[in-house]
Amino acid sequence: MSAMVKSVETTEMTEQRQAPPGLGLSKYSRRVILSTILNREDGGVGLVGERVVVGGWVKSYKGIHRQQDHVQSKLLPPVPSPTPSSNVVDLSCSEVLMSRVPLIRSITRLFLNQHHSRVIDLPTPSSLPPASPSSVYLWINDGSCTLQLQIVLDSSVHLALSQVMQIGTSILVQGTITKAPDRSKFAVQIVVEKVVYIGMVESNKNRPTQNPTRFSSAFLRLNSHLRPKSTTVESTSRIRNGLTQGTHAFFQKTGFIHIHTPVITSTRTGSGTTCINTSKHLRVKPEETAAEKAEKKKVRGRGNKIGVDAVKVAIKEKSRRIEELRRSDSNRDAIDSAIEDLKNAKNLAMELEQKKHNSLYLSMSAGLHLENYGCGLSSVYSLGPVFQAAPITGHNSQKKTADLSEMWVVEVNLAFSELEDGMKCSEDYLKFLCGWVLENCSEDVKFSMKKIDRTCFDRIRLVQLSSFKQITYTEAVETLNKVESKTFKQKVEWGLVLSEEQQRYLCDEMYKQPVIIYNHPKNLKPFFLRLNDDNNTVASFDIIIPKVGLLISGGQREERTDVINLRIDEAGLQRKEYEWYIDLRRQGKAKQTGFSVVLENLAMFVVGTDDVRDVIPIPTLLTHGI
Incomplete structure (x- = not known):
C-alpha cells in the first residue's frame, strides 16, 4: 500500500519537553504513547483537561453533519428570499409532486403533451454534491496496545475532513483530553486543536478495497507487507x-x-x-560477477572443463602474457586490461577451491x-x-x-x-x-x-x-x-x-x-x-x-x-x-x-x-x- 504524505501544518509541532503527569512520552517523537492513556484503570478519565500530542493510524471513522447541514444535504439547497425583480411562480401540490417523482412527470408529459406547461424540473437530492461533514470521529491506534483512541475533528482545524476519512491514514494531532459522551463506549476522547501531519492513503486500482484491518489470514500470509495493518497481527x-x-x-x-x-x-x-x-x-553460493562469468566462458572455449586445475592453467598463461606485454613496451591500457583479466581468473580459482574443500x-x-x-x-x-x-x-x-x-x-x-x-x-x-x-x-x-x-x-x-x-x-x-x-x-x-x-x-x-x-x-x-x-x-x-x-x-x-x-x-x-x-x-x-x-x-x-x-x-x- 502506497501512501501520499501531506504536511498539513507548516509550523513545527510544539515541543513537549516533559509529558503530563501519568503519561508516557515517546522519547524520540515527542508524542504521548496511547497505551499510557488507554490502559489506565480509569480508562484515562484522570487525565481529562491535559493537552497532548498523539499519533496513530485510522482504524475506523464516522462523519457527523449538523442538523441544518444534514437537511441541506438530503433535501434541497436553501431557496433565497424573493426580491421585487424575481419571477416567483406559485406551485400547486400536484405540480410539486410531478417535479419530485420522475415517473409521474413522464406520464404527465405523455398525456398532457404541450397542454401542460407548468411541469417544472427541480433539483433532486441525487443531483446534489455530497455534503462535507462538519465533524469527524476517528478511532486510531499506534500499535502500543489493543485499544483504540477516539479523536474528534471539526471545521475549526482548517482541514478538508474528507482527507482523513480513509482506513489506514496516519495522523498526528494536538488536542485536549475530554470525557467522552455518556453513550460512547470510550471513557475519554481527544478534541483536536491542530493537525500536525497526515499520511494519506493513495487511491489505486491495484490496491485492495477491503478494510485493511479486516484482511483474512490467508490474504495476509501472501501479502506480508500489509500484515501490520491487521489488529490481530499487531497483537500477536x-x-x-x-x-x-x-x-x-x-x-x-x-x-x-x-x-x-x-x-x-x-x-x-x-x-x-x-x-x-x-x-x-540451504547452501550458500556467492553470486557470480560478470567478469567471473566471462572467465568461465573463456575456459570452456578452450575445451577445458571448469575446475581448479583448468583455471590454474589459464592463470599461468595470463601471467606469461603480462610479462610479454611489459617486455614489448605495450601501452599502459593493454597491460592494465591483462592484469584485470588475471585478477578475475585468480578470484575464480579461489572460489572453486573453496567449493571443493569447504562448502558453506x-x-x-x-x-x-x-x-x-x-x-x-x-x-x-x-x-x-x-x-x-x-x-x-x-x-x-x-x-x-x-x-x-x-x-x-x-x-x-x-x-x-x-x-x-x-x-x-x-x-x-x-x-x-x-x-x-x-x-x-x-x-x-x-x-x-x-x-x-x-x-x-x-x-x-x-x-x-x-x-x-x-x-x-x-x-x-x-x-x-x-x-x-x-x-x-x-x-x-x-x-x-x-x-x-x-x-x-x-x-x-x-x-x-x-x-x-x-x-x-x-x-x-x-x-x-x-x-x-x-x-x-x-x-x-x-x-x-x-x-x-x-x-x-x-x-x-x-x-x-x-x-x-x-x-x-x-x-x-x-x-x-x-x-x-x-x-x-x-x-x-x-x-x-x-x-x-x-x-x-x-x-x-x-x-x-x-x-x-x-x-x-x-x-x-x-x-x-x-
Whole structure:
C-alpha cells in the first residue's frame, strides 16, 4: 500500500519537553504513547483537561453533519428570499409532486403533451454534491496496545475532513483530553486543536478495497507487507515481543550469558530434533560477477572443463602474457586490461577451491557452536534465526514449522550438568515465560481469547501451575499400546517417532498435564546426544504441552571422544567436517546439557492459532517471501 504524505501544518509541532503527569512520552517523537492513556484503570478519565500530542493510524471513522447541514444535504439547497425583480411562480401540490417523482412527470408529459406547461424540473437530492461533514470521529491506534483512541475533528482545524476519512491514514494531532459522551463506549476522547501531519492513503486500482484491518489470514500470509495493518497481527507481534523479553529476563536472572552464534557455517549442524543426515540444508553460493562469468566462458572455449586445475592453467598463461606485454613496451591500457583479466581468473580459482574443500551453509541450529562456548562460559544461550530447506507437501503441512525456511530458535547449553538438570531448567523456563506473558501481555492474551482461542488463558495458566509428568519413551509406547478406546492413524511401535496425535493423546487425555518424554531410541535423535548404557537409547527429552504438542527438545551432550566418533560414523557423516567439534573432547570438556525451543511454537502456544505463518512477522517459505 502506497501512501501520499501531506504536511498539513507548516509550523513545527510544539515541543513537549516533559509529558503530563501519568503519561508516557515517546522519547524520540515527542508524542504521548496511547497505551499510557488507554490502559489506565480509569480508562484515562484522570487525565481529562491535559493537552497532548498523539499519533496513530485510522482504524475506523464516522462523519457527523449538523442538523441544518444534514437537511441541506438530503433535501434541497436553501431557496433565497424573493426580491421585487424575481419571477416567483406559485406551485400547486400536484405540480410539486410531478417535479419530485420522475415517473409521474413522464406520464404527465405523455398525456398532457404541450397542454401542460407548468411541469417544472427541480433539483433532486441525487443531483446534489455530497455534503462535507462538519465533524469527524476517528478511532486510531499506534500499535502500543489493543485499544483504540477516539479523536474528534471539526471545521475549526482548517482541514478538508474528507482527507482523513480513509482506513489506514496516519495522523498526528494536538488536542485536549475530554470525557467522552455518556453513550460512547470510550471513557475519554481527544478534541483536536491542530493537525500536525497526515499520511494519506493513495487511491489505486491495484490496491485492495477491503478494510485493511479486516484482511483474512490467508490474504495476509501472501501479502506480508500489509500484515501490520491487521489488529490481530499487531497483537500477536506484541506477544512475540513479550516472549523475547521474557526469555532474556529468565536467562539473565539465572546467570546465563547471551551468545551470538554464526548464521553462515561450514558445519552441517542439523536441527535439535532430527538427525543431521536426514535434514536438508540451504547452501550458500556467492553470486557470480560478470567478469567471473566471462572467465568461465573463456575456459570452456578452450575445451577445458571448469575446475581448479583448468583455471590454474589459464592463470599461468595470463601471467606469461603480462610479462610479454611489459617486455614489448605495450601501452599502459593493454597491460592494465591483462592484469584485470588475471585478477578475475585468480578470484575464480579461489572460489572453486573453496567449493571443493569447504562448502558453506545457512545454520539449522546454534547447538554445536553454543556447546563450544559452554566449555568456557558455563551457562550460555542464544536467540536467533535458523534456516532449513523443507519440501512443501500440501496446504495442511504449512501449519508446521517444518515448512518454514526461516524461523527463530532459543537454544541453551549448561556446563557441569546432566539430563535431569536440563529437564528442570527447561521446565522452569517455560513456567517463568507463562507467568511473564500473563503479567506483561494480559490485554493481548484477552484479545486472543476473544478473537482466536477462548481457552488460551486457561492453557497458559495450566502450564504455569502444573507439575510436569516424566515418562520414558519406552513407557510412552507401552501406555499407547494399551489404549483400546482410540485407533491412532500411525502405528505405535518402539523405534518410531511418536506422532503429534499420539503425543497429544498422552498429554491431553491420559495425564491432562504437560509431559516430559525422555530416553529416546538413538536413531531418532542427533548424533551429539549422550549414548545411554543400554547402547540403544540416548539421554534426550521432549516436552509435550496441551493442544500444542512438542514444544521443547533437548538432552545431555556426548562427552566421550570414542563414542562421538562412533556416532558420527553411524550417522554417515564425515569426521573431518566435525574435527573441531570432536577436538572439544580433548580440551577439557565438561558434561553438558542443552535444549532448544522454536519461538514460533511458543507464540502458537500462547495465541492459540494452528498456523505458524500467523505468528511470524514475515513468513518465508521456499516458494514465497518478501
